[in-house]
Amino acid sequence: MTRRYVVIGNGIAGQTCAEELRKLDAEASIVMIAAEKHPLYNRVALPRYLRGQVRREKVFMRTAEDYATRNLEIHFETWVTDIDVREKVVRTNRDQSFPYDALLIATGGRPKPPPWPGSDQVSQVLGFQTIDDTDAIIARADSAERVLVMGGSFIGYELAEGVSYRKTAKVTWIMRGPWFLRYVLDEEGGRLCREMGEAQGVEFLTSDEVQK
Known part of the structure; x- marks a missing residue:
């Protein structure tokens, strides 16, 4: 039986997990859900990009084609709206449903909004x-x-x-x-x-x- 994996998040943790799963199981279904519109990039390089010391394209660690090459199904600009742990299904803002046998949540964090009035x-x-x-x-x-x-x-x-x-x-x-x-x-x-x-x-x- 084909194993079904869902990875929420497309940072280094989610990407590493998905690629390691593919190495371990060539037949598995691996779905990645990414809120951003970009393939994996190096956040550590952002300060150097800000300074102008690194070109923008050098910040990226993967291309969109790399996911297809690794047989990873990725959905960019997509947000998870519900996780049904009883039925083992992830639902998204695009009315998609992804059943899973194993789920990884690797979404990272967000900056807190400024607390000051105005x-x-x-x-x-x-x-x-x-x-x-x-x-x-x-x-x-x-x-x-x-x-x-x-x-x-x-x-x-x-x-x-x-x-x-x-x-x-x-x-x-x-x-x-x-x-x-x-x-x-x-x-x-x-x-x-x-x-x-x-x-x-x-x-x-x-x-x-x-x-x-």
């Missing part, structure tokens, strides 16, 4: 997680005079440094803590990171936060 009325607020996010950041940063980065995380650092590296917009970076990654770095480490950022033209606003 942020939902500003069209220029962007996250930095996907290649579409990066495309939008590049387009807007290259046409803007100023860019504000909010949050003292490592992703914030990559975003501030990456936009500043493009030399198209003045970057201001605001964070609650007295220095970058305050729970990881000591004061000296935070100071060194600040000096590196300022050398790139980044303006730091520390011990401060957005109110509105």
Whole structure:
């Protein structure tokens, strides 16, 4: 009997699982459901793409043809709307139903929406997680005079440094803590990171936060 596998998510975890399943079982039915419209790409390379150090096509790790070559049935721009664990069926927003013998949920996460009043009325607020996010950041940063980065995380650092590296917009970076990654770095480490950022033209606003 042919085994039926459904993989929800097209990141590195979902892709690796699907390809390993194919190696183990050449006859299995393997369905992948991907919310994004792109084949697998390297999220770790997005900061370098933002800086202009990597061409966009080099970010991708698979092509659409690779799925067919591996006999993987993939559905792009598709969202799971229901998982019936009793009947072992996955349903999607496209009125599709995929029965399964084994299911992997590898959807990853999403950035939390900004919590500040008024942020939902500003069209220029962007996250930095996907290649579409990066495309939008590049387009807007290259046409803007100023860019504000909010949050003292490592992703914030990559975003501030990456936009500043493009030399198209003045970057201001605001964070609650007295220095970058305050729970990881000591004061000296935070100071060194600040000096590196300022050398790139980044303006730091520390011990401060957005109110509105």
